[in-house]
Amino acid sequence: MPASPRPPADGRTRVVVVGSGWRFLSGISYYTCRLSNALATRYEVGAILMRQLLPTRLYPGRERVGQRLNALSYDPPVHVFDGIDWWGVPSLVRAVRFLRAFRPDVLVLQWWTGTVLHSYLVLCFAARLLGIRVVVEFHEVQDTGEAQHRWAALYCRTLIKPLLRRTDGVIVHSAFDRAALRSTYDLAGVPDEIALHGPFDHHDHNPVPTARRASGDHVRLLFFGTIRPYKGLEDLVEAFAQLPERYTLTVVGETWEGWTLPAELIAESPAAGRITFVNRYVTDAEVDEFFHAADMVVLPYRRSSASGPLHIAMSHGLPVVVTAVGGLVEAASDYSGATFVTAGSPRALADAIVSATANAGRRHTDPSSWEKSVAAFTRLFARMGVPIAQKDQETEITASSNQTVPVLAPDLR
Incomplete structure (x- = not known):
């Protein structure tokens, strides 16, 4: 009702x-x-x-x-x-x-x-x-x-x-x-x-830093989001087969548009034994679990205007390897955990993952903010001639709840 x-x-x-x-x-x-x-x-x-x-x-x-x-x-x-x-x-x-x-x-x-x-x-x-x-x-x-x-x-x-x-x-x-x-x-x-x-920090239910192993041990990669042709998951599957055995990959996502090629490549991959495939839309509690279990998020999009998984990753302070397409560069340009890579190149993607491993092991600060989003709407309303009360124009800009957590030593997140 x-x-x-x-x-x-x-x-x-x-x-x-x-x-x-x-x-x-x-x-x-x-x-x-x-x-x-x-x-x-x-x-x-x-x-x-x-x-x-x-x-x-x-x-x-x-x-x-x-x-x-x-x-x-x-x-x-x-x-x-x-x-x-x-x-x-x-x-x-x-x-x-x-x-x-x-x-x-x-x-x-x-x-x-x-x-x-x-x-x-x-x-x-x-x-x-x-x-x-x-x-x-x-x-x-x-x-x-x-x-x-x-x-x-x-x-x-x-x-x-x-x-x-x-x-x-x-x-x-x-x-x-x-x-x-x-x-x-x-x-x-x-x-x-x-x-x-704005940040998708509602998934991060454990923002307090916890001790973790050194980044030189096994590195757990995560791909998260619906599986569609433009997401480039097939590039990641091919790139993953080129990585050393200390890397593992978890793919979490629901297949859309009948795009089963990534699933077929996972089954046929020589590294299939190191890949976990969760082919469904998961609950919010599971989202939190998957991101807390990851050392790095990989988003190999062929094109994109924006990405919810990117913002979930940044709210968790995780390193992200993301393709430099569409609006993603602007979304993550101020994020210290971001490594950008050319789209559509499994070799470049594999190299970027190895390079970004140095960013693992600490929590990176999420620069995004809903207050900044509200401020943008307020500016637009004013330009449109909408009367805005003075108290509504005054905004204290803060960032994601991740900002309340200090940048830590490499052995913590």
């Missing part, structure tokens, strides 16, 4: 965030929740969740739809409507009623998939009629899987235009995304801001 919005307590600016709910769990589900909770430290916040994104049988992770795998939840100050179903009636009507009752100053639409486009158009038109300003936050221009289907790509490219014509501001995660977005769509006159992805 939808929560009933309360009247504003102190005249604060009101914001409603629209994004993925928990039923079709993905990284955007976590991002929507974390952003809403962060904005609620400054603004009166509501959240409208996309509940049933599409027919369950069409979803890559159809077997787990509706399962409770997340431990994260919305903070009590956030008023949550859960949620909108793809067929619209009556859920979309109720969402508009929620929007009208909450009466926000700004509606923030999370963009990551074309399956939400028709619902977003309705919400956008309703917002404009109510005098609500509209912001679209782009996680990528279009989902890579959808872009491969001609009709899905045409649908998105066509129907997103009336949405963008009614958009007052845009948020992106990097200068790379900004350039890609503006080269794809006509956004002349629409202000934008770069809000670097």
Whole structure:
């Protein structure tokens, strides 16, 4: 049932965030929740969740739809409507009623998939009629899987235009995304801001440093995330076979888009005995366990705008070998544990892993911050002409909870 919005307590600016709910769990589900909770430290916040994104049988992770795998939840100050179903009636009507009752100053639409486009158009038109300003936050221009289907790509490219014509501001995660977005769509006159992805430190339930073995012993590598063609896992499997026997690899991820090549290569690898393959979407508690058991995270993406696994790794203070593609360089450029490598080269990847082993054994400081993200939204709101109370403009910028842990000697993390 939808929560009933309360009247504003102190005249604060009101914001409603629209994004993925928990039923079709993905990284955007976590991002929507974390952003809403962060904005609620400054603004009166509501959240409208996309509940049933599409027919369950069409979803890559159809077997787990509706399962409770997340431990994260919305903070009590956030008023949550859960949620909108793809067929619209009556859920979309109720969402508009929620929007009208909450009466926000700004509606923030999370963009990551074309399956939400028709619902977003309705919400956008309703917002404009109510005098609500509209912001679209782009996680990528279009989902890579959808872009491969001609009709899905045409649908998105066509129907997103009336949405963008009614958009007052845009948020992106990097200068790379900004350039890609503006080269794809006509956004002349629409202000934008770069809000670097905030930390995913909700997975790190053991932030207190604990003693560990020296980095010269066995080195445990971790690949984490959905297994899709652009993730480059096949490059890592090939690179891993070139590494000394003191290296082990754990692959944790759910196969999407029928991309079974990595699984086949793992089974055929001469180093298969040193590879553990967990081919499913894991719970939050398991996420924490896998990252705490790792010495290094390897993300060999062929392309990417942003990466939730990268931010989970940084929140755990782990060394990360990541390809220098898309917005990932900007996301990790200030992280002392990052080693960048050319995409699509297993030999270069193997060399980078060996080189990055020197970073293992200590906890690196995560530079990301949700306060910085909120500050970027505040700047955009001001440029859009949204009245911002003076107290809401004052922000104490801190970083991930990882920042509370000092950088330690090489034998500790």
